[in-house]
Amino acid sequence: MKAPNLASTRCPSLYLTREQEALLAGEGGEALRLAMEILVALGEVYGAERLIPIESAHISGTSYTSCGDAGIDLLSRLASQGARLKVPSTLNPVAIPLNNWRKLGFPEQLASKQLAILDLYAELGAAGAVTCRPYLAGNLPAFGSHVAWAESSAVVYANSLLGARTNMEGGVAALASAMLGLTPLYGLHLAENRVPTELVKVDVELSSDLDFSLLGYFVGEALGGGIPFIQGLPSWAGVEELKSMGASMATSGSMAMFHAPPHTPEAQAYSVEALASTSVGRAELSRVLERLSCSGGLKVDCVALGCPHLSLEELRRVASLLEGFKVAEGVKLWLFTSEAVACLARQAGYLRVVEAAGGEVLVGGCVVHAPLKELGVEVLVTNSAKAAHYCASIHGVEVCLAPLHECLRAAEVGRWPP
Structure with a gap:
């Protein structure tokens, strides 16, 4: 006797293969059933005809400040059920710098929760990277390829500059796609919508x-x-x-x-x-x-660059401006990047220049997710409108926007304007 088409009951407009129907019925285990249920629901909402294979995923909501204990509970449940990611999958930045969070005074409790999240993703088989620029850390889709990426800046880059195809996925949807290697066919996956x-x-x-x-x-x-x-x-x-x-x-x-x-x-x-x-x-x-930018007459607490994460070329530019330079006492100069880029920058000598000037390279972190006020940051200088927008609205700090060279000058003199 032919098995009932469970997908047609749930979403008549979305075609599922027999294998996909079986996963939706729970024959592949609870974790894959849940992932399939998420993608079927998305397909129903957006009128997708079917699910298509993807080459990679990039997962957001990886910061503890984004997902909280609920995120840890979900990941723990998936890991205990034996879930594994089916396609190469990278992770978005997190709430702490992975290389020197303790030295910089990030809270122990936050770090403990954050590291637990990363351990769970590793158990699921995530490739890590921990960056908002996965295309600089090995997750580089080809022109015309289909991916499931979450992280707004990476999605824009993939669609626009690489010619890959992805919608602006949410973190949970990207995780479900990573587990199944599938995504609903709608939106920017279709030529007519580009x-x-x-x-x-x-x-x-x-x-x-x-x-x-x-x-x-x-x-x-x-x-x-x-x-x-x-x-x-x-x-x-x-x-x-x-x-x-x-x-x-x-x-x-x-x-x-x-x-x-x-x-x-x-x-x-x-x-x-x-x-x-x-x-x-x-x-x-x-x-x-x-x-977006504050007025003058302010003492600068922190200059933050790397939202999105700095590339090797951007670190080269920073290093060239920092030769013979010293950060003012009491000012933090934070440069956010990925482990992959930081490794290359260290070999090239750029990190030596940054550190000699009194700056810090923060691997895997994000200024938007950092607990700024707990770290003594009331006035922040950056060259990123994205960072200015979110740091002011989320953390309530004063933000001063400036080109790169003026940001570094502010770090040197410790006031705004420099």
Whole structure:
């Protein structure tokens, strides 16, 4: 007798193979049943036709400050049920730096909970990486490949600059996809949903790392959602600048992709003549800066760079500016990056320069998830609009936004403006 189609009972529009139906019925164990139930529910909500295989996953909600004890309970349950991740899977940054949290005064209780989460992910078979830039740590999808990534800045980068295909997954959905090697076919996995929806004309000369971060924040806030087609970016803009722009775009708006000729691989496929357009000039960027950045006359407690995580090139730039430099007494200079990048930077000699200047390289951590006020941070300087947005709203600290060289100058003199 033919087994009943359980999936059709739950979600008539979503086709499941016999193997997938069996998993949904619990024949692969409770952990896989739960994972399949999550993906089927997502497929139902978004009208997916079927589930498709993925090449990798990137899982967010890995910080204890995000998932709490409920996250530990879920991971413990999955591990006890023998769950394993089916595809290569990297993890987002966490609430403590993995290399020197005790030295920097991070709370023992927070560290204990955070390390327990990472141990559980390791038991599930996660590759680690502990970064918001998994493409710099071995999780580098090919053009046109399907992945299930959570972490807004990484999703924008994957869709826009790599031409991979992922929706803006939640942490639990990405975990379910990692366990099954599947994701529902909807949204940005479909070519018809990757078409630009509005033209953005850049009518200003972008001259610093901060300019790109402010531009992204303006675009996300002005458009709200959709897929912008950005004209007028300078030809010299590299992946670091575009990474910063995309991260800010996803912070102020619901955006998971942009096109920007000649920098993004899919832009050439589209005509934008019929699109509504928005222009951005220096006045718009200045207004964003005025809203996100604090006023002057402040003593600086911390200068934080690396939101998203610093690349090897960005650490090289920082090191070149820190030669012969000393951080002011009482000021923290924190540089956030991944273990993979930090290892290369140490071999290249960049970390020696940073440490000689009085700076600290924080591996796997995130300034947004750090307990800033417990660590004595009331005034923070950064070059990231994303960090400014979240550190002010979550932690209530004063945030000063500046280009990289001004951030380092503030670390040297210990006041704002430098």
